Amino acid sequence: MSDLPISRYPVPELADLPEDVRSRILAVQEKAGFVPNVFLALAHRPEEFRAFFAYHDALMEKDVGLSKAEREMIVVATSGANQCLYCVVAHGAILRIRAKNPRVADQLATNYRKAEISPRQQAMLDFAVKLSLDSATVGDADIAILKAHGFDDEAIWDIGAITAFFAMSNRLANLISLRPNDEFYLMGRLPKS
Template sequence: MTLPAISRFPVPEIKDLPEDIRTRILEVQEKSGFVPNVFLTLAYRPDEFRAFFAYHDALMDKPGPITKAEREMIVVATSNANQCQYCVVAHGAILRIRAKNPLIADQVAINYRKADITPRQKAMLDFAMKVSARAQEVGDDDMDTLRSHGFTDDDIWDIAAIAAFFGMSNRLANVTSMRPNDEFYAMGR
């Protein structure tokens, strides 16, 4: 069986990429054992690849009161709302690994309100979903709710920025018809 293409757009050969992008992709391959298709798909536009991953890393790799697993929860919940198969599958795998919980990603993707998460995490996801779908309705009550769960202004910014960034990412993944790597489905199970 021949698998469908990983993107509607041309996918460059790793050997033909600018050195900084090639190095990053090979480092990811060394660490994970495969090259996530998002790297190959976005490498079609090198300047945008660099900008995308710089902002991704700034949002997703920072330490702080919002854990890396919680950041992945935001991605999984909002990506499901945006019907982004790639991000639900890929970030679901990362969420399972970071949360050390084989069930959490499916629960969050399908209906985070019924997932085995804390009230704080539910408030975080309620806000992320509002930012993702109805950002124009965000108001002071939303901030008050998040603050009542211990989120700071910087935390609230992070939640909003992750939801907004992945809204853009979801749209690109859908337009490119980015295929999730088969490896993601079994990770963290």
């Protein structure tokens, strides 16, 4: 385990947090077996913690229009483009598990255009990365490509909202120098025995 700090900002003690924030963190710890560092780092500001995870869950915990694995694909590809180590490593682990594919996260973070994904997923990521890096140039032609691949207006909104949310998250993680948990690096790489 690394001795490096989780964040360049103070990380509060669980006992010092408001009950709802502490309960959320403990629930995640029970489910995952560890506390992802993002929860501890963002608890530095409880109001923002609540808002962040409410919007995160609204975007990432549904399975309509996009699968949960496709939602994670967007996070990993755009976080790679934004050079966010924390989100690439953490969401790469989640993606490997949700996609049941130990290779896909590394491929998407490095060069999604060479990844083992469907043409539909390629179009989704072309749009997401363009929106992440050059949003002012997104236009009707980009939307038409997504619709030709079977995405409806609500799925396109989700692609855009996930991209925008994680653009903010990537920048915040880079600002605070958020360190990925060591546990993330091995998750989903080998089948469970």
